[in-house]
Amino acid sequence: xxxxxxFKAYAEAFELTYEDDDWSRLEPHFAPQACxxxxxxxxxxxxxxxxxxxxxxxxxxxxxFDSRAPSxxxxxxxxxxxxxxWRAEYKKEGxxxxxxxxxxxxxxxxxxxxxxxxxxxxxxxxGFEWWMSEYGDRLV
Numbered sequence: 001x002x003x004x005x006x007f008k009a010y011a012e013a014f015e016l017t018y019e020d021d022d023w024s025r026l027e028p029h030f031a032p033q034a035c036x037x038x039x040x041x042x043x044x045x046x047x048x049x050x051x052x053x054x055x056x057x058x059x060x061x062x063x064x065f066d067s068r069a070p071s072x073x074x075x076x077x078x079x080x081x082x083x084x085x086w087r088a089e090y091k092k093e094g095x096x097x098x099x100x101x102x103x104x105x106x107x108x109x110x111x112x113x114x115x116x117x118x119x120x121x122x123x124x125x126x127g128f129e130w131w132m133s134e135y136g137d138r139l140v
Contacts, residue, residue, distance in 0.1 A: 003108060004077060004082065006082070007084070007108075009029065010026070010029040014026065023055050027047060027051065030047040030050055030051065030112055031047065031110070031113065032047050033046065033114065034046065034047045034050050034112070034113055034115070035114065035116070036049075036053060036115075036117070038053060039117070050116065062090070064139035064140065065090040066091050066092050067091045069089045069090075069091075070087070070088040071087050071089075072086060073085040073086055080109065081106065082105070083105050084106075086102060086104060087099065088101065092138070092139060095139075096131075096135070098128070098131050100124055102120040103119040104117070104119075105119070
């Protein structure tokens with residue numbers, strides 16, 4: 001399977017998981033020794049820790065909004081990596097929209113993600129932190 005197909009399968013599995021909360025669906029997409037750098041200074045090692053972090057992050061942020069609309073801005077492929085520039089718009093009734101974006105790099109070996117990294121520009125981080133400080137307490 002090529003890198004595009006592998007990443008697309010992972011992304012589709014993630015969106016299905018977002019809908020039904022079946023996080024075991026992501027296990028086949030990550031190598032047991034997978035490493036994730038979520039862009040906040042942490043390093044998570046091991047498939048279980050990676051998936052647990054993704055689940056916790058979705059529960060702490062995404063699910064607290066009425067809707068979220070992720071979109072692809074740009075993509076590039078090199079040997080065993082898929083680089084995706086993305087944007088997401090979050091909506092909550094009575095609050096201004098939260099719009100964030102970044103770069104995600106997925107490195108594959110033997111058809112599975114071995115390294116996943118999210119990179120955010122400083123102004124995106126500052127905007128997110130400002131939005132959360134202003135409105136985060138109104139998310140339930």
